[in-house]
Amino acid sequence: MLKKAIHPIVLWLDSHGYSFSNFVRNSGWLKHRTIRQVIQKTTMLSYPRVLGVLDAIDYIERNAIPGDIVVCGVWRGGLVGAICDYLLPSQGRTIWGYDTFEGNPEPDDRDGRQAKKIWHRGFLSVSEEQVRRNVGNRLNVRLVKGDILNTIKTQKPEKIALMYLDTDWYASTKAELDELYPLVSPGGVVFQDDFGLCPGAEQATEDYFKDQPHKPLFVRLDVSARVWTKLAIMPQ
Numbered sequence: 001m002l003k004k005a006i007h008p009i010v011l012w013l014d015s016h017g018y019s020f021s022n023f024v025r026n027s028g029w030l031k032h033r034t035i036r037q038v039i040q041k042t043t044m045l046s047y048p049r050v051l052g053v054l055d056a057i058d059y060i061e062r063n064a065i066p067g068d069i070v071v072c073g074v075w076r077g078g079l080v081g082a083i084c085d086y087l088l089p090s091q092g093r094t095i096w097g098y099d100t101f102e103g104n105p106e107p108d109d110r111d112g113r114q115a116k117k118i119w120h121r122g123f124l125s126v127s128e129e130q131v132r133r134n135v136g137n138r139l140n141v142r143l144v145k146g147d148i149l150n151t152i153k154t155q156k157p158e159k160i161a162l163m164y165l166d167t168d169w170y171a172s173t174k175a176e177l178d179e180l181y182p183l184v185s186p187g188g189v190v191f192q193d194d195f196g197l198c199p200g201a202e203q204a205t206e207d208y209f210k211d212q213p214h215k216p217l218f219v220r221l222d223v224s225a226r227v228w229t230k231l232a233i234m235p236q
Ligand SMILES: C[S@@+](CC[C@H](N)C(=O)[O-])C[C@H]1O[C@@H](n2cnc3c(N)ncnc32)[C@H](O)[C@@H]1O
Pocket: 042, 043, 044, 045, 072, 073, 074, 075, 076, 077, 078, 079, 080, 098, 099, 100, 101, 102, 103, 104, 105, 124, 125, 126, 146, 147, 148, 149, 166, 167, 168, 169, 172
């Protein structure tokens, strides 16, 4: 019902020169409803997580934080699609989506017994073709196929303004932080999807920051997602 009512409005706005992204951006209520309808079947992210990411986009834009947007663990592509809908192409940021497109590799002992129990070959697998269909034909998206342990060594942005970590296991999460966190601009935003639910990913994050001079405040978005900003100035 609501969908039927909104669709003609979106078409009308498009035909009168308002882009869909502008429309979503400028309308609080519709931002919530429309984003939810557009992406709910193509992301595992809860509603607060998606809105948290969109709020973070507003924040990096308001503060002109330089760098691209990175999603580690794309699954069906809904989060990448939502970011594309919300970002204006003129903002000049590339969205990097890393995934095997063959599902999670086998977990190891650091990921706990539950992970080993639920894992099978092809666990959470969605093909690259399917993701491209869901995300649409966007120029500013770069999908990087393969195990992130290998791909981030050679294919990564120069600077990152916003990063969403969601590959569940210890090895990939630690590699993402080792390789990509140094590229996050001061003031940039990082989301970790897997605190609580994925012990390996949580441990990898704790281990990474053990050796860092500043330990972030991991702010809860909901049961398992956390968000923090990289300090712009180190405290004395
Ligand atoms: C929990 S899902 C991601 C959910 C997604 N962020 C969303 O919006 O719905 C985990 C994804 O990470 C990918 N993945 C897991 N380990 C990986 C690795 N080592 N390298 C690349 N991709 C990986 C899986 O293929 C899967 O698509």
